[in-house]
Amino acid sequence: MSNNTKLDLHPPAIKFHEPQIEMAHGAGGKASRRLVEGLFAPLLFGSSREPLNDAAHVSIDGTRMGITTDSFVVKPLVFPGGSIGELAVNGTVNDLAVSGARPEFMVVTFVLEAGLPTATLKDQIEAMANAAQKAGIKIVGGDTKVVEHGQADSMYITTTGVGSLLPGIELDPRSVRSGDAILLSGPIGDHGITILLARGELDFESDLRSDTRSIFPLVEAIARVASSTVPSGARPGIGSDLRPDLRPAILWMRDPTRGGVATSLNELARDCGLGIVLHEDTIPVHDGVRGACELLGLDPLHIANEGQFLAVVVPELADAALHALQNTPGGEHARIIGEVREEPAGAVLVTTSYGGTRIIDMLVGDPLPRIC
Amino acid sequence: MSNNTKLDLHPPAIKFHEPQIEMAHGAGGKASRRLVEGLFAPLLFGSSREPLNDAAHVSIDGTRMGITTDSFVVKPLVFPGGSIGELAVNGTVNDLAVSGARPEFMVVTFVLEAGLPTATLKDQIEAMANAAQKAGIKIVGGDTKVVEHGQADSMYITTTGVGSLLPGIELDPRSVRSGDAILLSGPIGDHGITILLARGELDFESDLRSDTRSIFPLVEAIARVASSTVPSGARPGIGSDLRPDLRPAILWMRDPTRGGVATSLNELARDCGLGIVLHEDTIPVHDGVRGACELLGLDPLHIANEGQFLAVVVPELADAALHALQNTPGGEHARIIGEVREEPAGAVLVTTSYGGTRIIDMLVGDPLPRIC
Numbered sequence: 001m002s003n004n005t006k007l008d009l010h011p012p013a014i015k016f017h018e019p020q021i022e023m024a025h026g027a028g029g030k031a032s033r034r035l036v037e038g039l040f041a042p043l044l045f046g047s048s049r050e051p052l053n054d055a056a057h058v059s060i061d062g063t064r065m066g067i068t069t070d071s072f073v074v075k076p077l078v079f080p081g082g083s084i085g086e087l088a089v090n091g092t093v094n095d096l097a098v099s100g101a102r103p104e105f106m107v108v109t110f111v112l113e114a115g116l117p118t119a120t121l122k123d124q125i126e127a128m129a130n131a132a133q134k135a136g137i138k139i140v141g142g143d144t145k146v147v148e149h150g151q152a153d154s155m156y157i158t159t160t161g162v163g164s165l166l167p168g169i170e171l172d173p174r175s176v177r178s179g180d181a182i183l184l185s186g187p188i189g190d191h192g193i194t195i196l197l198a199r200g201e202l203d204f205e206s207d208l209r210s211d212t213r214s215i216f217p218l219v220e221a222i223a224r225v226a227s228s229t230v231p232s233g234a235r236p237g238i239g240s241d242l243r244p245d246l247r248p249a250i251l252w253m254r255d256p257t258r259g260g261v262a263t264s265l266n267e268l269a270r271d272c273g274l275g276i277v278l279h280e281d282t283i284p285v286h287d288g289v290r291g292a293c294e295l296l297g298l299d300p301l302h303i304a305n306e307g308q309f310l311a312v313v314v315p316e317l318a319d320a321a322l323h324a325l326q327n328t329p330g331g332e333h334a335r336i337i338g339e340v341r342e343e344p345a346g347a348v349l350v351t352t353s354y355g356g357t358r359i360i361d362m363l364v365g366d367p368l369p370r371i372c
Numbered sequence: 373m374s375n376n377t378k379l380d381l382h383p384p385a386i387k388f389h390e391p392q393i394e395m396a397h398g399a400g401g402k403a404s405r406r407l408v409e410g411l412f413a414p415l416l417f418g419s420s421r422e423p424l425n426d427a428a429h430v431s432i433d434g435t436r437m438g439i440t441t442d443s444f445v446v447k448p449l450v451f452p453g454g455s456i457g458e459l460a461v462n463g464t465v466n467d468l469a470v471s472g473a474r475p476e477f478m479v480v481t482f483v484l485e486a487g488l489p490t491a492t493l494k495d496q497i498e499a500m501a502n503a504a505q506k507a508g509i510k511i512v513g514g515d516t517k518v519v520e521h522g523q524a525d526s527m528y529i530t531t532t533g534v535g536s537l538l539p540g541i542e543l544d545p546r547s548v549r550s551g552d553a554i555l556l557s558g559p560i561g562d563h564g565i566t567i568l569l570a571r572g573e574l575d576f577e578s579d580l581r582s583d584t585r586s587i588f589p590l591v592e593a594i595a596r597v598a599s600s601t602v603p604s605g606a607r608p609g610i611g612s613d614l615r616p617d618l619r620p621a622i623l624w625m626r627d628p629t630r631g632g633v634a635t636s637l638n639e640l641a642r643d644c645g646l647g648i649v650l651h652e653d654t655i656p657v658h659d660g661v662r663g664a665c666e667l668l669g670l671d672p673l674h675i676a677n678e679g680q681f682l683a684v685v686v687p688e689l690a691d692a693a694l695h696a697l698q699n700t701p702g703g704e705h706a707r708i709i710g711e712v713r714e715e716p717a718g719a720v721l722v723t724t725s726y727g728g729t730r731i732i733d734m735l736v737g738d739p740l741p742r743i744c
Contacts, residue, residue: 021489023486023518024518067479067513069480069481107441111445122386139416140428140430145444
C-alpha cells in the first residue's frame with residue numbers, strides 16, 4: 001500500500017459517513033469493509049487501489065517479508081477446542097500463511113482488567129506458548145497494560161506476526177480467471193457456532209469444537225505441489241522467471257474468519273470482477289453447525305472459521321493441490337467447492353444438488369459478536 | 373530471547389505468585405517487572421537471561437531488524453500537546469529508536485467501543501497519519517474490533533513497528549563500565565503531569581504540554597557522532613571490526629516512559645551491576661512539573677515521559693554526543709546528568725547541589741494510572 005506524501009494534490013476521499021461505530025463495524029462483513037475502505041484506508045494508507053489483504057508485504061534492507069496484526073476480544077475466554085490465547089497465536093499465524101509467508105516471529109500485547117485472577121492469565125499465557133510452539137513461531141517481545149475493573153472483559157490480546165515469504169508465491173486476485181478452481185481446507189462454521197453455544201445463548205446440544213489451529217502446514221503443502229509440478233498454462237511456484245507470460249499456479253488464498261466463506265469469496269468476486277460459483281453439496285458442514293444455523297436462520301457460509309482456508313488455483317493444479325491437502329494431517333476433508341466463471345460478475349452464486357441457485361452476499365450486521 | 377524447546381529439561385521458573393492483577397502491574401515500575409519477569413518471560417520467552425528490552429532484534433532470511441509492540445489505553449484521549457493516536461505512533465517509533473533501529477513500518481489495531489462517535493475516531497486516525505508522516509514510518513496494515521458500549525473507554529490502540537538496524541550500534545547494559553556518562557535528551561515529567569492535569573484531578577494551573585514526539589532524529593544524531601569520531605578506548609559505531617577489543621561508543625539507550633527516569637536507570641543499574649550517580653541540579657524539570665510533584669509528594673524522576681531518552685556513552689564520547697544532541701532540533705535542553713560508578717552497586721544515587729544524597733528506587737505502585 002502506498003503512503004501519503006506532502007505533495008499529494010488529491011486528498012484521500014473519506015466515504016464513511018455513518019455517525020457512530022456499531023458492533024457490526026467489527027464483524028468482518030459489509031459494515032467492516034465500509035469502515036476500513038471509507039475511513040482507515042484513505043487516511044492511513046493513502047489513496048491506494050491495492051486490495052486490502054490480511055498481511056502486508058514489506059521490505060527491510062532489501063529483504064521482503066509478510067507482517068500482520070490482529071486484536072482478539074473473544075468471549076468467553078475459554079471454549080471447547082480453544083481459548084483466546086490460542087486464537088491470538090493461530091489467527092496471526094494463519095493471516096501470514098494465506099499471504100504466502102512462513103510464520104517466524106510474533107510480538108504480543110495484553111490489556112488486562114484489574115482484578116483478573118493470575119491463574120486465568122497464566123492459563124492463557126501457557127495456551128499461547130503451546131500454540132506458538134506447535135505453529136513453529138517464536139514469541140520475542142510484548143507489552144502489558146492494566147485498565148480498571150469492569151473494563152476489557154478480563155483481557156484483550158493483540159498479536160503481530162512477521163514471516164519470510166515462500167518462494168514463488170505471488171497472490172493477486174486480479175490474476176484470477178474464469179475456470180480457476182476454488183479449494184476449501186475442511187468443514188466450515190465450527191468456530192462461530194462453538195462460541196455461540198459456549199455463551200449458552202442457544203438451547204442446543206452439540207459436541208462441536210472450535211477449529212482453531214495453524215493452517216500453515218496445509219498452505220505449505222499446496223505451495224510445494226505448485227512449485228514441483230508445472231501445469232501447462234501456469235507458471236510453477238519456483239523458477240517462475242522461466243515463463244513470465246504465464247500466470248502463477250496459486251492465485252489467491254484467504255482464511256474465512258469473521259464473515260465466513262461467503263464474505264471472503266464476495267471480496268474475491270469484487271476484487272477480480274468475476275463470478276464465484278459454489279456447489280453447495282461439496283461444502284463440508286458438521287451436523288451441529290447445520291442444526292444451529294437452521295435454528296438461528298443463519299447460513300453456514302456466513303459463520304466464522306479459525307482453522308480453515310480457501311485457495312484459488314489454476315485448473316491444471318486443482319487435482320494435485322486437492323490431493324496435497326488431503327494427504328496432509330488435518331486436510332483430510334478438503335474439497336474443491338466451486339470455480340470462477342464470467343458470470344455473475346462480482347457476486348457469489350450457490351448451486352444446490354436439486355438444481356436450485358441463490359446469490360449469497362457478504363455478512364450484513366453482526367449476528368454473533370465478539371467471535372475472535 | 374531464546375525459545376523453549378521440547379528437550380528443555382528445566383521448565384521455566386514461575387516466580388509471580390500474587391493472586392490477581394492490579395493497576396500497578398501495568399504502571400511500568402516494580403510490579404510490572406515482577407509480572408513480566410516472573411510470569412510472561414518464563415512462559416513465553418523461555419528461561420532467557422537476556423535483559424528485557426523495549427524492542428527485540430530478529431532475523432528474516434538473514435536480515436536483522438528491530439520489532440516492538442505496545443498497547444495504548446491513555447485517558448483522556450486528547451490532552452495538551454497530543455492524543456492517544458500520536459502516542460501510539462511515537463511510542464512505538466521511540467522504542468525502535470532506542471533499540472538502535474530506524475523506524476520503517478507499522479501495523480495498528482483498534483479496539484473500539486460501540487457508540488463511539490465517528491468524528492472522535494477520525495480525529496485519532498488523522499493524528500496517527502500525521503505522526504507517522506512526521507516520524508517517517510509507513511502504516512501498512514491493521515485490524516479493528518468493536519466491543520460493547522461501556523467497554524474499552526472509547527478506544528484502545530495497539531501499534532507494532534519494524535525498523536532497520538543502524539550500522540554499528542550494539543547496545544548491551546552488560547558493556548557499561550564505571551566512568552561512563554549518562555545523557556538525557558530534555559526536560560522530564562511533562563507527559564505524566566500533563567495527563568494528570570488534563571483529568572482535572574489536581575487543582576493546579578499550568579501551561580504544560582505532553583512531550584510526545586519521535587526521538588529518532590536525536591538518536592540518529594548521537595549514532596552519527598559515534599560512528600564518525602573514534603574515541604580512544606572505544607570502537608566507532610561503523611567499522612567496529614577494526615578494534616574488536618574495544619567497547620562500542622554507545623552502550624545503552626532507553627526512553628523513560630512509565631516509571632520515569634528513576635525506573636529506567638534502576639533497571640540499568642540492576643542489569644549492569646554498577647551504581648548510577650545523578651546530579652540533581654543538571655536534570656531539566658519544568659516549573660509546572662516541579663510544582664505538581666511537590667503538591668502530590670511525587671518525584672519528577674518517577675513521572676512518565678513520551679519524547680525523551682537516556683543514553684550511556686563511553687566517557688570519551690560524552691561531550692561530542694551532548695553537542696550533537698544540542699545541535700539537533702528538539703535537543704537544545706539535553707544534558708549530561710550523571711555517570712556510572714562502582715558504588716552503590718545495582719542502585720541509583722541522586723546528589724544535590726547542597727551536598728545531600730538519596731537513593732531513588734523504581735516506581736512502586738501506580739500513582740498515575742492509564743498514562744499511555
